[in-house]
Amino acid sequence: MRPTPTFARPTSQELASFYQAAGHAFHEPVGPMELELSVQRFEPQRCAGFRVGERWVATVSSYDQQLTVPGGIVRVAAVNNVTVAPDFRRTGLMTRMLTDQLTDVAGEGIPVASLWASESGIYGRFGYGHAVDRLALSGPTQTMAFHPEVDLGSGWVEEVETAQLRPVAPPLRAAWSPTRPGTVDRSPAWWNIVLRDDEQSRDGAGPLRHALHRNATGDADGYATFRIARPPGDWRQLQVVEVVAHTLPGYARLWRFLLDIDLVRTFRHHQCGTDEPLVHLVADPTGLKRELLDGLFVRIVDVEQALRVRRYAVDVDVVLDVEDPLLPANTGRYRLRGGRDGADVTRVNDEPQLSMHVRTLGSAYLGGVSMATLARAGLVHTDDDACLARTSTAFGWDRAPLAADFF
Numbered sequence: 260m261r262p263t264p265t266f267a268r269p270t271s272q273e274l275a276s277f278y279q280a281a282g283h284a285f286h287e288p289v290g291p292m293e294l295e296l297s298v299q300r301f302e303p304q305r306c307a308g309f310r311v312g313e314r315w316v317a318t319v320s321s322y323d324q325q326l327t328v329p330g331g332i333v334r335v336a337a338v339n340n341v342t343v344a345p346d347f348r349r350t351g352l353m354t355r356m357l358t359d360q361l362t363d364v365a366g367e368g369i370p371v372a373s374l375w376a377s378e379s380g381i382y383g384r385f386g387y388g389h390a391v392d393r394l395a396l397s398g399p400t401q402t403m404a405f406h407p408e409v410d411l412g413s414g415w416v417e418e419v420e421t422a423q424l425r426p427v428a429p430p431l432r433a434a435w436s437p438t439r440p441g442t443v444d445r446s447p448a449w450w451n452i453v454l455r456d457d458e459q460s461r462d463g464a465g466p467l468r469h470a471l472h473r474n475a476t477g478d479a480d481g482y483a484t485f486r487i488a489r490p491p492g493d494w495r496q497l498q499v500v501e502v503v504a505h506t507l508p509g510y511a512r513l514w515r516f517l518l519d520i521d522l523v524r525t526f527r528h529h530q531c532g533t534d535e536p537l538v539h540l541v542a543d544p545t546g547l548k549r550e551l552l553d554g555l556f557v558r559i560v561d562v563e564q565a566l567r568v569r570r571y572a573v574d575v576d577v578v579l580d581v582e583d584p585l586l587p588a589n590t591g592r593y594r595l596r597g598g599r600d601g602a603d604v605t606r607v608n609d610e611p612q613l614s615m616h617v618r619t620l621g622s623a624y625l626g627g628v629s630m631a632t633l634a635r636a637g638l639v640h641t642d643d644d645a646c647l648a649r650t651s652t653a654f655g656w657d658r659a660p661l662a663a664d665f666f
């Protein structure tokens with residue numbers, strides 16, 4: 260008879276075997292550096308799973324992070340390492356882990372959970388909604404001249420070593436992240452992973468390289484991280500990892516630097532926002548390939564708290580009916596009165612104007628998926644088109660959310 264797995268939390272000494280079990284389920288061998296850095300980043304009390312004897316046959320973990328939402332920041336459980344070993348799949352282990360995890364997250368008072376899905380059909384049943392699309396940009400570098408009126412400012416770009424970037428990039432990113440919904444804060448342990456550059460992390464490309472933008476007075480106000488790959492029999496390719504800039508001239512000049520690197524013919528950047536300005540800096544974007552990929556899934560764990568913490572693009576006063584079979588405490592009617600200066604959310608018994616599953620609210624939460632679109636997909640129910648239009652506008656935001664942090 261198949262042994263029955265038992266629920267367990269890894270001790271600090273067991274985190275390595277826990278992470279290796281997750282890597283095995285992802286069919287990805289875990290190298291020594293990845294193992295060391297990932298274990299350092301774990302929050303052991305947020306790791307759980309099932310095991311048979313010493314062997315982990317199921318894993319789940321999360322990080323306690325800060326997620327930028329429109330006009331604010333919310334505490335988020337950044338969920339990852341959801342795995343079940345192939346010989347224990349479809350026996351309900353994931354369901355038990357994710358359900359228990361959501362109960363724990365709610366018990367801790369964390370209003371939102373979020374994750375990246377390896378396959379997008381997995382998480383809807385747990386109330387996670389597809390909230391952020393990722394734009395993958397690629398194309399030839401040599402035809403990417405900018406419009407003549409693009410302001411490159413009077414700063415400059417210098418290439419720097421990782422050791423030089425290390426003290427500069429974290430504060431730049433920490434100041435930039437609160438302006439970009441969808442991004443999360445990065446701990447020092449996470450930066451170690453971002454800047455990791457062993458052979459395995461290169462995935463066939465060259466070493467990790469960095470460019471720093473300095474403004475006219477010499478202050479660093481942006482950076483880019485990239486690799487250069489040479490696919491067999493092909494020209495070199497620029498692989499952009501991240502571009503963070505506080506100003507448009509810094510952003511434009513960093514991209515100009517990247518696109519002008521000699522001996523490179525093509526580029527790609529898979530972590531762009533859907534409103535990436537680069538598309539509009541380029542004079543002739545004909546060759547620019549734009550591909551939409553899955554990004555973040557969002558799970559509203561506490562409707563009241565989550566709606567209160569964000570801001571709304573226009574004033575809104577609406578009664579929402581939210582259904583949450585998995586966390587029934589969430590199910591109910593909420594009056595949301597909000598705008599650019601704040602929001603008030605109260606439970607009411609009034610007739611709802613818009614009704615939806617908590618998964619749908621998660622999709623709309625970061626402003627990346629319009630509530631009107633969700634209504635057209637049959638996921639928001641209403642008889643009041645004017646209210647839907649206004650609420651949909653209110654849930655939007657000035658910038659599209661960005662799924663830039665793979666956790």
Ligand SMILES: CC(C)(COP(=O)(O)OP(=O)(O)OC[C@H]1O[C@@H](n2cnc3c(N)ncnc32)[C@H](O)[C@@H]1OP(=O)(O)O)[C@@H](O)C(=O)NCCC(=O)NCCS
Binds near residue numbers: 285344348353377
């Ligand atoms: C995805 C994974 C964790 C599922 O674990 P599991 O224990 O088999 O899941 P469960 O038995 O609890 O399944 C619950 C439900 O989810 C469904 N489901 C599971 N994996 C699914 C998938 N990849 N796509 C769509 N539905 C899926 C099951 O069919 C089941 O549906 P049912 O209740 O209607 O029968 C496991 O297959 C795995 O580890 N895969 C490889 C790693 C991976 O992709 N992890 C996800 C990281 S984001």
